[in-house]
Amino acid sequence: MGIIELKNVSFDYESDNTLSRGVKNLSLTIEKGSFVVLLGHNGSGKSTLAKLLNGFLLPGEGDVFINGINTKEKERIFEIRTKVGLVFQNPDNQMVASIIEDDLAFGPENLGVPRDEIIKRVDWALDAVKMSEYRSGTPYKLSGGQKQRIAIAAILAMLPEILILDEATAMLDPRGRAEVMETAKRLNKENKMTVIHITHYMDEAIDADEVIVLNDGEIAIQGSPEFVFGHPEIIKEAGLELPTATKVAGLLREKGFDIPLVLRDEELAEAVCQLR
Amino acid sequence: MSRDITFGQFYPANSFVHKMDPRAKLVLVIAYIVAVFLVKSLYSYIAIAVFLIAAVLGSRVPVKSVLKSVRGILVIVILTAILNIFFFSGGERVLFSWWKIKITVEALLFALHMALRLIFLVIGTTLLTLTTTPMNLTDGMESLMSPLKLIKVPVHDLAIIMSIALRFIPILIEEVDKIMLAQKARGADFESGGLIKRAKALLPVLIPLFISAFRRADELALALDARCYNATPKRTKYKVLKLGWRDAVGVIILAILIAAIAAVNASFWGLFGFSFGV
Ligand SMILES: Nc1ncnc2c1ncn2[C@@H]1O[C@H](COP(=O)(O)OP(=O)(O)O)[C@@H](O)[C@H]1O
Numbered sequence: 001m002g003i004i005e006l007k008n009v010s011f012d013y014e015s016d017n018t019l020s021r022g023v024k025n026l027s028l029t030i031e032k033g034s035f036v037v038l039l040g041h042n043g044s045g046k047s048t049l050a051k052l053l054n055g056f057l058l059p060g061e062g063d064v065f066i067n068g069i070n071t072k073e074k075e076r077i078f079e080i081r082t083k084v085g086l087v088f089q090n091p092d093n094q095m096v097a098s099i100i101e102d103d104l105a106f107g108p109e110n111l112g113v114p115r116d117e118i119i120k121r122v123d124w125a126l127d128a129v130k131m132s133e134y135r136s137g138t139p140y141k142l143s144g145g146q147k148q149r150i151a152i153a154a155i156l157a158m159l160p161e162i163l164i165l166d167e168a169t170a171m172l173d174p175r176g177r178a179e180v181m182e183t184a185k186r187l188n189k190e191n192k193m194t195v196i197h198i199t200h201y202m203d204e205a206i207d208a209d210e211v212i213v214l215n216d217g218e219i220a221i222q223g224s225p226e227f228v229f230g231h232p233e234i235i236k237e238a239g240l241e242l243p244t245a246t247k248v249a250g251l252l253r254e255k256g257f258d259i260p261l262v263l264r265d266e267e268l269a270e271a272v273c274q275l276r
Numbered sequence: 277m278s279r280d281i282t283f284g285q286f287y288p289a290n291s292f293v294h295k296m297d298p299r300a301k302l303v304l305v306i307a308y309i310v311a312v313f314l315v316k317s318l319y320s321y322i323a324i325a326v327f328l329i330a331a332v333l334g335s336r337v338p339v340k341s342v343l344k345s346v347r348g349i350l351v352i353v354i355l356t357a358i359l360n361i362f363f364f365s366g367g368e369r370v371l372f373s374w375w376k377i378k379i380t381v382e383a384l385l386f387a388l389h390m391a392l393r394l395i396f397l398v399i400g401t402t403l404l405t406l407t408t409t410p411m412n413l414t415d416g417m418e419s420l421m422s423p424l425k426l427i428k429v430p431v432h433d434l435a436i437i438m439s440i441a442l443r444f445i446p447i448l449i450e451e452v453d454k455i456m457l458a459q460k461a462r463g464a465d466f467e468s469g470g471l472i473k474r475a476k477a478l479l480p481v482l483i484p485l486f487i488s489a490f491r492r493a494d495e496l497a498l499a500l501d502a503r504c505y506n507a508t509p510k511r512t513k514y515k516v517l518k519l520g521w522r523d524a525v526g527v528i529i530l531a532i533l534i535a536a537i538a539a540v541n542a543s544f545w546g547l548f549g550f551s552f553g554v
Pocket residue numbers: 013014015020021022040041042043044045046047048049
């Protein structure tokens with residue numbers, strides 16, 4: 001059994017007597033320690049899925065299990081929210097306190113963690129995102145990437161087992177994006193954190209253990225990056241683009257060149273050099 | 277355009293007053309305000325002035341910064357003084373009278389009295405905000421108000437609201453700057469025209485500001501929930517406030533000041549005819 005299990009989960013938003021589909025009939029297993037990238041066009045249900053995972057939303061049909069706990073168990077909801085940390089798009093809107101260490105302490109304080117333990121967690125979380133020297137500073141002068149790393153640290157201070165980044169790189173410049181990706185990958189490798197990274201930058205999906213593509217609330221395709229990007233028709237139908245290297249390789253193939261499926265720029269360069 | 281108003285008018289320094297506990301400072305400022313209102317004789321202001329000079333020296337805040345706060349209220353001080361001079365009734369020693377206007381020595385003294393009172397009040401409270409960050413003030417207030425939890429006042433929620441307001445004011449100000457620049461680039465004019473025209477010009481700034489503020493509030497609410505806000509009533513505290521010897525010294529000095537004012541009130545009462553009840 002995976003750390004996350006979804007069984008036939010559907011969720012519809014209801015507003016002014018009209019239903020709009022969030023997700024439909026999702027069944028999914030995510031293994032502990034994996035790095036999952038969730039792709040999908042705007043409105044495809046990615047955020048809805050993220051909110052179903054930490055109990056912000058409860059499934060209309062079906063069940064969501066985190067570590068075997070059903071998110072519908074009301075009295076364990078904070079246990080679930082602690083286990084499943086959610087980071088959002090805009091780092092500015094996730095910070096509560098004007099001093100970085102106070103902001104990191106906010107989550108553990110809410111959970112009633114003893115003070116000595118909070119200090120240890122703040123130290124550890126700042127170190128995990130490589131922001132220790134900013135401990136007693138304010139977030140105002142930080143770059144977007146640094147702010148988002150602080151937002152991640154604030155979630156880490158609650159010691160989650162699953163980290164969900166809901167388009168956490170969408171507002172950042174390329175450097176900030178790289179910083180956040182590097183942080184997420186490191187947490188996954190070194191701390192065995194299960195990471196679900198929601199994005200619409202295809203290039204961020206190439207190193208994933210598993211890629212899931214959502215289209216209108218349903219899973220369009222799911223599997224290794226090679227498998228998923230090996231199905232350009234499905235990617236296209238889901239309203240997405242291929243990673244740049246894969247796209248270029250495909251165009252070359254159409255022109256009659258003998259180029260295999262590639263994901264990374266270096267692989268493309270390699271393959272092109274092999275041509276005669 | 278970068279204004280770091282997170283720290284309000286906080287003047288960073290490593291002084292005696294800066295190192296005092298915010299709760300002690302808050303209590304002392306309240307006691308000080310009461311003391312200033314207790315003053316019945318102009319002589320007591322000497323005691324208050326000595327106390328204030330000591331406090332300013334102990335805070336290492338430049339005198340200029342302190343006086344800046346007085347400049348802000350100078351108009352009010354002068355206006356109330358003038359009103360007091362002309363509308364004070366019951367004075368006997370007439371200095372000047374013409375038609376229905378009568379200025380008495382008592383009126384002048386009363387006006388001076390009120391002006392000094394206002395100025396001393398402002399200097400005292402300014403010193404608090406100059407030496408304490410808004411964050412520390414919030415912590416201090418939360419701690420002082422914590423007994424109110426017994427009568428179900430949501431003290432902690434209030435503190436979080438304050439803290440979030442402090443956090444977002446600079447962000448929103450920055451946003452106003454950005455929107456205004458964007459509108460100016462499109463030819464908007466915020467500087468010329470009458471009041472109504474200028475207010476109208478601000479409308480295209482306010483609407484996007486409100487939209488963005490609501491969007492932020494939406495996300496912030498999610499972020500608060502994601503951090504398990506209200507998970508347990510047994511919330512712990514990361515920052516602990518600690519009373520120290522400096523706070524004791526502050527209390528003692530203020531006690532001496534109040535005693536001095538009381539003594540002056542008692543001995544000079546009526547002696548020089550300068551005294552006025554509140
Ligand atoms: N609060 C809401 N009320 C009504 N409909 C919503 C709400 N949030 C999302 N939706 C709808 O649910 C669908 C999925 O949205 P979402 O999960 O936010 O997609 P994504 O994160 O992939 O952009 C969209 O069609 C969207 O319009």
